[in-house]
Amino acid sequence: MENGDNGPMIVAKGLRRTFKTRKSVFEAVRSIDFEVQKGEIVGFLGPNGAGKTTTLKMLCTLLEPTDGSATVAGVDLRRDPVEVRRRIGYVPQSGSTSGDAKAGDEIVWHAELFGIDRATARKRGEDLLAALELEDIWAKKCSALSGGQRRRLDIVMGLIHQPQVVFLDEPTTGLDPQSRANLWNHIRKLRDEFGTTVFLTTHYMDEADSLSDRILIIDHGRIVSQGTPKELKKTVSGDAITLTLRDNEDAEAAAEIGGALAGASAPMVEGNVVRVQVQDGAASLPRLLRDLTARDIEAIGVEVARPTLDDVFLTLTGRSLRD
């Protein structure tokens, strides 16, 4: 279907972008392929300079791809960029409003550029502001808003024309932890209440982890892995269970029990502490405790540690995402 109602919202095939200067050629994005389904929140995770924003700008028609193709909301990016713009919302990394303008004015002017009349723009704008808990900012200057409020206003503007997919470039950069968590809730609400497909770039692991249905990890212009946060973390080495026993002499027996768990690696024993990697720590824990009790082994502490996305990135690229 032409409007992409039944198909994927984004299909990128061999998308590539190089930047040429007089002295060098820099490949920012090197032939990437991926799809985003309707109603998904997809996080595009990678360190600074990995190619996230370049990819996003290509999908938003702000940069022409050097090679490859993409359809966004059912429309070919190269053939009809104007129609793509009608169907998408874009929230730039650096904001989207002038400090001297009033919030309500910016919303209406932006809507008018999509051919929406002023009365409809005002009604939609007020509804969206209410949905993002910004009811009282209509007549305020944008410069008078807090960082979190201004970011939510950017999102309202990105949604005013009811796009099928919204692109958020580093949506929470520069916000305090409370505002970030608040914004995550609002982004989830976009999908749950409005059915909007969300494609966001981020270099925050916790953001990608907590917000995304699916994550694409990009590094040096290539997608190095993709999957749900859970799937990605499972590719590392499963969960780590650390058992602390009352008696050192029970350690070998406890290691034997731990080693028998599903997908377990060879246990490591250090005094009264036994460590074992398993496929699914939460699922293995009841059996482990039951078997320990059956053999009269007393554990005084149990810890299940799940791998982080940073571990995933480290495994895939050999360096930390924090570098």
Place this chain on the structure above:
Amino acid sequence: MKKYFHDSLVVFRRSLTIALQNPVWLMISLMQPILYLALFGPLLQRIANTPGFPPGDAWQVFVPGLLVQLGIFGAFFVGFGIIAEWRNGVIDRMMVTPASRTALISGRVLRDILMITIQGAVLMGVAYLFGLRISMQAVIGGLFVVALLGAAFAYLSYAAGLALKSEDALAPLVNTIALPILLLSGILLPMTLAPRWLQILSDINPIKHVVDAERAIFRGDLLGPSTLLGVGLAVVIVFLAAYVGNLVFRQQTR
């Protein structure tokens, strides 16, 4: 075409409303020509009888120069505003709308034309108090030329601002271009007073002919060769500047 006008008007209303939020800047930009009028004009009256001084009284020679200066300098600094808008994400945000690319710049230029024309009218009003006497046709013709210059230099300034994306780079560029244009156009002192070599250099500068046209209009010579040459050159400069401005705007997505 209907969409182009609609989008231009939206961008025009936005730019104008935001500019009016800071009326102090409007006052400051008007102060410079008024200071010239008050503090430099009386000097010219003393030399109005010097051999080589062009025809017309001192105010009819001096005020057209100030108007041209207003057209150039009033518009040549608008590029700083577009750098701020680019930094705030406004340009990218507008580029991801179905709005006409040309409208995104022409709406802004329209605002600049309106503001410079109003400032020109105020300047003429103040000059009247000092003793300027010209016909209503000359007032309208004079403001038309100012509007043309405003449009041309606004387009060029937006193009330079968006291409450089740095205030630190734009400021020296604007000054480097504006200063010789100013000195070689006879805005403050008529080039008829200049030595021959300076006159030859000045003749190459199209703005000198625009200043001559403005002075001719002020003398009531609305359709003379001097007027037609200057206005014709101003129109050509507007088209060239609009072409460059639109080119740079379009290249933002390349």
